[in-house]
Amino acid sequence: MKKREKLKNVQLLILSTLIALIICFPIFYILYISIEPPSKVFSYPPQFSLSELTFNNFVEVFNLTPFLRFIVNSLIVAIISCLLQVIFACTAAFAFTFYNYKVKDILFLIVLATIMIPAQTIFIGNYLIIRSLGFLNTYIALILPNAVSAFGIFFIRQYFKTIPVEFFEAAKIEGCSNINYLVKILIPLSKPAIGSFLIYSFINIWNQYMWPLLVTDKDEVRTVQLGISMLQAAEQQNFGLIAAGVIIVILPTFLIFLLGHNQLVKGLMAGALKG
Amino acid sequence: MEYVYEQKITTVKKRKKPPKEILEFIILVLPTFLLITLFTFFPFFKTLYTSFWATDFSGNPKRFVGITYYVELLNSQDFINSFIVTLKYVGFNTIFSIIGGLILALIVDNSKIFAKLFNVLYTFPISLSSASCAIVWGILLNPSVSIINYLIERMGLGKIEWLTDPKLALLSIVLINCWQNIPFNFIFLLAGLQNIPYELYEVSNIDGANFLYKVWKIILPLLTPTLFFVLVINIIDSFQQFTIVHILTSGGPVNSTKLLVYSIYQDAFFNFKFGRACAESIVLFVILFILTVFQFKVVEKKVFYQ
Numbered sequence: 001m002k003k004r005e006k007l008k009n010v011q012l013l014i015l016s017t018l019i020a021l022i023i024c025f026p027i028f029y030i031l032y033i034s035i036e037p038p039s040k041v042f043s044y045p046p047q048f049s050l051s052e053l054t055f056n057n058f059v060e061v062f063n064l065t066p067f068l069r070f071i072v073n074s075l076i077v078a079i080i081s082c083l084l085q086v087i088f089a090c091t092a093a094f095a096f097t098f099y100n101y102k103v104k105d106i107l108f109l110i111v112l113a114t115i116m117i118p119a120q121t122i123f124i125g126n127y128l129i130i131r132s133l134g135f136l137n138t139y140i141a142l143i144l145p146n147a148v149s150a151f152g153i154f155f156i157r158q159y160f161k162t163i164p165v166e167f168f169e170a171a172k173i174e175g176c177s178n179i180n181y182l183v184k185i186l187i188p189l190s191k192p193a194i195g196s197f198l199i200y201s202f203i204n205i206w207n208q209y210m211w212p213l214l215v216t217d218k219d220e221v222r223t224v225q226l227g228i229s230m231l232q233a234a235e236q237q238n239f240g241l242i243a244a245g246v247i248i249v250i251l252p253t254f255l256i257f258l259l260g261h262n263q264l265v266k267g268l269m270a271g272a273l274k275g
Numbered sequence: 276m277e278y279v280y281e282q283k284i285t286t287v288k289k290r291k292k293p294p295k296e297i298l299e300f301i302i303l304v305l306p307t308f309l310l311i312t313l314f315t316f317f318p319f320f321k322t323l324y325t326s327f328w329a330t331d332f333s334g335n336p337k338r339f340v341g342i343t344y345y346v347e348l349l350n351s352q353d354f355i356n357s358f359i360v361t362l363k364y365v366g367f368n369t370i371f372s373i374i375g376g377l378i379l380a381l382i383v384d385n386s387k388i389f390a391k392l393f394n395v396l397y398t399f400p401i402s403l404s405s406a407s408c409a410i411v412w413g414i415l416l417n418p419s420v421s422i423i424n425y426l427i428e429r430m431g432l433g434k435i436e437w438l439t440d441p442k443l444a445l446l447s448i449v450l451i452n453c454w455q456n457i458p459f460n461f462i463f464l465l466a467g468l469q470n471i472p473y474e475l476y477e478v479s480n481i482d483g484a485n486f487l488y489k490v491w492k493i494i495l496p497l498l499t500p501t502l503f504f505v506l507v508i509n510i511i512d513s514f515q516q517f518t519i520v521h522i523l524t525s526g527g528p529v530n531s532t533k534l535l536v537y538s539i540y541q542d543a544f545f546n547f548k549f550g551r552a553c554a555e556s557i558v559l560f561v562i563l564f565i566l567t568v569f570q571f572k573v574v575e576k577k578v579f580y581q
Contacts, residue, residue: 104300
């Protein structure tokens, strides 16, 4: 019986390793292409050797294209949008949890109703509005439509609800104002939830493709996702360069993935509830 | 009598709430409401409104046409094609990525060695954006350097035109998306599996049931709520695919990968038929709305309050 158990474990291990190799292969292959000397990219059948590796493609990406600009743009957009999402999620969730107005339930329902309207169904309306406000090709166009996340409000509210109301009452008796309570006590207590949400929302905004495509057509404001697709369109046969671009673009999200795997998974699972 | 009296007290108390607090409440929720009004509700009504108008090249409404565009869509070969392509995409994508996710989840759930490591390795593709995923696969499937084609040729099969054969292009898009979607489903299904009480596994082990029988008779029925939930979010998600098609095929060859969202994009920004594009958007909205309501009402209850 024990022998059979052991055999089963070894079989499973081999199977798991094979599948893991298949899943991870595309990325390792792209990484390899990005550091392979250009003369070898077109060799068919493909040759693999670890001598003569070069980082030239990474240098070239920055020299030939405004990639640095794209990265800076993406960072500006993602960081500001993320912070706004967290701030507004905390303030709205606080209002929906600790104030006793009947109207707050209706307001909360209105927020949740936005989940029923996916961005992919209103992008033309959104584009027309942004254009009529004169925001095309500005950071505003990239940030403001991302500044509120209904899921974020929902998620943070759920967490606030787990914190005993007695804390709030005690703080009030001590003369602590509501806003002070939110900033000094509630937010520090909610760090795990805010962390998960922050990671989730940063990755979402960093990875956005369609919206930046619609509202920008100048390199000064374009984001990295557009940057790599432009690179792919312009340098069709220069695979090393494209591969280097891809590696640069996935680096931040990959680091987050490695360092905050648990939180990312938590955020994803909660995020999927929004549909 | 007493009851009425008490009620009076509470209402008086409520009225006495300091105006400062009401102001505070308004300040706390105001930014959120301004932003969702301006960037969700207003665009929604703008889209709905524009769908009833013939517009000029830049999308300004010029002439009221009522439901003309909706009727036109029903008779448009192009739209019907997009709709069928989208349904195929949604179907294949959902089935493949759920089965794939389930297999991975079963493996990790049964693994005793390195389960944690595999858990991380299997979810690796979720750290990529759709755009980089599309480009990575664009290189992997590229006719001139494709390493995958090389391997397939070595196995004695012919060259496969992944993205340029009208019969294969949609399937290729499905496979590319599955690479990202399977890990996503894996996360949910593994969580679902780990919620199944251990005793049930034990019982079936004693009975000497084989693995597949166990999966079919015990695991799947217990996993149904999670599977159902994953099914609905996969369908909703698949209907919204745009990036991979935009980067790799632009809807071609011969419109075989022209998904709904891509068709909306093309009608608005290349054919300048904003009214028609808005009508298509509303059709997509209605489909997604029904699915989302379904998800909220039925699925969520089943999964979390069973």
